[in-house]
Amino acid sequence: MRLHRLRITAFGPFGASQEVDFDDLSSAGLFLLHGPTGAGKTSVLDAVCYALYGSVPGARQGSGQGTSLRSDHAAPGTRTEVTLDLTVAGRRLELTRQPPWERPKKRGTGTTMDKAQSWLREYDATAGTWKDLSRSHQEIGEEISQLLGMSKEQFCQVVLLPQGDFARFLRADAEARGKLLGRLFDTRRFAAAEQRLAEQRRAAESEVRAADAELLADAHRMQQAAGNIVELPATDAAPGDPGLADSVLAWAAVARSTARERLTVAHLALTAADAARTEAQRDLAGVQEVHRLQRRFEEARERAARLDERADEHRRVQERMARGRKAEAVAPALALREAAESEHRRATSEDARARAALPESFTGAGAAGLAAAARKAAEELGGLESARRAELRLTELAGQRRGLDREELADDELLQEAASWLAGWDSSRVGLQEAVESAQEAATRAEHLAGQLEPAQRKLEAARRRDRLSGEASDARARTLRAREEAAATHEHWLGLKEQRLNGIAAELAAQLVPGESCAVCGSTEHPDPMRKTAEHVGRDAEESALAAYRRADDARTEQESRLAAVRESLAAATAAAGETSALELAGAAEELRARHAEARGLASGLHAAREALGQAEGEHDRRLAAQQEAARRAVARATLRESVDREQSVLERELVQARGSEASVGARAAQLERLAAQLTAAADAARGADESAKRLKDADARLADAAFRAGFDTPEAADAALLDDAQHRDLQHRLDARQSEEASVRAVLAEDDTAAAARQSPADVPEAQHTAEAADRRVRDAASTRDDADRRCTEIDRLSVRCATAVRRLAPLRAAYDRVARMAGLAAGTSADNERKMRLESYVLAARLEQVAAAATARLARMSSGRYTLVHSDGRTGRGRSGLGLHVVDAWTGRERDTATLSGGETFFASLALALGLADVVTDEAGGVRLDTLFIDEGFGSLDDQTLDEVLDVLDSLRERDRSVGIVSHVADLRRRVHAQLEIVKGRSGSVVRQRT
DSSP: OEEEEEEEESBTTBOSOEEEEHHHHHTTSEEEEEOSTTSSHHHHHHHHHHHHHSSOSGGGGTTOSSTTTBOTTSOTTOOOEEEEEEEETTEEEEEEEEOOEEEEOSSSSSEEEEOOEEEEEEEETTTTEEEEEEOOHHHHHHHHHHHHOOOHHHHHHHTSOBHHHHHHHHHOOHHHHHHHHHHHHTOHHHHHHHHHHHHHHHHHHHHHHHHHHHHHHHHHHHHHHTTTSSOOOOOOOOTTOTHHHHHHHHHHHHHHHHHHHHHHHHHHHHHHHHHHHHHHHHHHHHHHHHHHHHHHHHHHHHHHHHHHHTHHHHHHHHHHHHHHHHHTTTHHHHHHHHHHHHHHHHHHHHHHHHHHTSOGGGTTOOHHHHHHHHHHHHHHHHTTHHHHHHHHHHHHHHHHHHHHHHHHHHHHHHHHHHHHHHHTHHHHHHHHHHHHHHHHHHHHHHHHHHHHHHHHHHHHHHHHHHHHHHHHHHHHHHHHHHHHHHHHHHHHHHHHHHHHHHHTHHHHHHTTOOTTSOOTTTOOSOOSSOOOOOTTOOOHHHHHHHHHHHHHHHHHHHHHHHHHHHHHHHHHHHHHHHTTSOHHHHHHHHHHHHHHHHHHHHHHTTHHHHHHHHHHHHHHHHHHHHHHHHHHHHHHHHHHHHHHHHHHHHHHHHHHHHHHTTSSSHHHHHHHHHHHHHHHHHHHHHHHHHHHHHHHHHHHHHHHHHHHHHHTOSSHHHHHHHOOOHHHHHHHHHHHHHHHHHHHHHHHHHTOHHHHHHHTSOOOOHHHHHHHHHHHHHHHHHHHHHHHHHHHHHHHHHHHHHHHHHHHHHHHHHHHHHHHHHHHHHHHHTOSTTOTTOOOHHHHHHHHHHHHHHHHHHHHHHHHTTTOEEEEEEOOOOTTSOOSOEEEEEETTTTEEEEGGGSOHHHHHHHHHHHHHHHHHHHHHHTTSOOOOEEEEESOGGGOOHHHHHHHHHHHHHGGGGTOEEEEEOOOHHHHHHOOEEEEEEOOTTOOEEEEEO
16 A cells, blocks of 8 residues: 555644645655644544544544544635545555535525535546546445455554554553454454354253253152152262263162052052942941931821811812802903993093083083084184284294394494404504514524524633643643653662672572582582672562562553643643633623523514414405405395385285284184184093993993892802902912822822831931941042052152153263363363463464564564564463463573563664564555555654664665655654655644645
């Protein structure tokens, strides 16, 4: 990958468009990117990363990809844009990205949000033109990731080379080093293999434990089924242990044998109890039969006695039935006479009621006279029909006349109200229009103030951050200074102790000499004058303690410097955003804008109501004009209709004077005649009915007297008294039939031979026999329950034994599978005894990668350190941790291998740089051989002396052998003299600008 050109617009600290020509800078092989703090050196690298991946590295990404990237110095109408021209995998591409942008509206005030945009173009060398490839964020991201063969995180670690991160990598423990290497080399498939084996082990263990639990549960069920007759042996078997299965099968055999013995004993006991119960039930049946016959004989004698006592009552019932049969011949005549009498009473009553309603002139009239008077009244009523229609029409005309009067009154009121309302219409319309215009002006003013309020609030917040960060920066500087002094002091103390120990190292080696054994230094077996330790001798423990103190102090210094840099960067950003105005003044201005905005919004809130009021008033004006015209038209039609009604009304009134007579109306006269005709007709019908009913009653009396004489009764009243109704007849007949049935039953019982023979025996003792039978029955039930329980236990134990045997057969392959998977999972996870170094599978793969990185880094580290230092990979264990990811440095001056944390600050930097370059080579090869022709190194050169700086620059300059160009981001002033190709970032009040020199 080679960068050609970068164009930045409204990005980070760059307010205007800036262009970087990497082809010009890369021609020298080594170029310098410098500028004051906060000018935007890192923003250039951010722009490269954003163009490629659509986001910036790490914490600088912020809360989003839009407003956090836009320059505060940019003009409102300038959109943020980054364009990168590069060659990758032999293809010349141009990437253009625009983050989301909140731009001013084209019409009116306020802002609107535009979505993010991306373009990918490729240069066609044949045609000499650029060809559009895609405008999709997703497609462009996939294309770039495929061409580079690296994710954004890998790109930032390999191309941008953050030295601070690699210094931590150099000193990190195995776990932290493994996390970083895992991200760069993507060893997730090996971690996934470990996880898969662990999951298979857990699944196999779960299956074995579930099968063991099921087997043990069946054993407990067998113990319950056996009634605890055999104690279940205790077991503490682990998954894979066959002891549980053997124990359960042996116990099941004993339980089956014991249960079968108990079933045989219970079956014999049931047979004996059943025979005893049969004998007892036979004795009970004989006693109960004798007792029944004795009770039957006694009950029959008692019933015969009661029949003798009721003999007189039986004779009276027979006599009453005989009189009732004779009276049945007179019953039809009695019914006829009763019906005739009832009808005569009704007809007489109806006649009296009809005559009472007639005038006194008709009191003595007969049926014929009443009928003639009714016909006369009906004839007079028929002559009043036309007069009745005329009267109804006159009533309608009067109602129509009253309706016309009401309409006239209503129209008069409507005309007066409309004239009054229309008189004030012009002034009302002007007032409503003024209210609408005033609300519209307030809405425009509120929208304008809203656009001013948000920038003012942002500037106020930036000023408050500026004031807060100023104090934090002072505190951070003081803490950093103290940390630097502490680190320097502990470093000097450690170096002093180390020098003292080296001076007395001969005494320390002499203390390890053993008479007769070879010396580790000279090889001699004789030790004539070994060096002795003095009081000032410094041991290994003291040196290591001082080294640990120095490392803690150095880590604290690094942390404080990072915090100070972060606070300074935040302070510069806040100062650039807020300017020099105090927070109090900005707060006052923002509060004034907020008050004016609230006032304008309050006035603008009435715009809708004012528009609705004006529309309603205009509609009311149109409605009232139309109503006024309609009322005038109705008045003309009403005058014509009133004249016609008056003429017809006078004609009808003259016709009705004669038809009403003495009554108030024709209807009243017609109603009088109608009532009289109806009353006369009803009275004539009632008189005829009374005459006919009297004749029928006289005939019924004669027939009743003749029928009573023929039946043998002296009077009709005697026959009526002897007559029985249906209920009385059924009751008497039932009593006679019951008497006859009872007599026959008693005679039959007393004539039975076995009943009479039982009566001559002594009384039977039923309770005693019943008690004996019940006791025998209870014994049978108890024996049957015992037998059933024993049979059920045998059946359940047999069933569970079969289940246990099946479970044991199924467990064998499960135990074998678990054993294989558990061994594989333990080996991959580094917990198995077979894995002596306790190295996980992923760590094993990463250890191989780390060994390649150490070899690639050593080639450059040897040159930077003048051949003194070499990086080596170690797979030994550290403490109780796992092995595989150790990294040591070999000092050629001492021939000793030591921890990388013992390097000084400058040594740590160039060792970290060599490690970063070696890692870049390995990751590049891992990514499929993608060439990385442009690299950036960010800071770290300030800790090097002049000689070491020259050596480091020589190594970086040698990268040109692989046709690479290296950009150094640094504050070190000496680099400006040594590196001629430079890209300077100059900051100012209107934003930073780029100056390029080659």
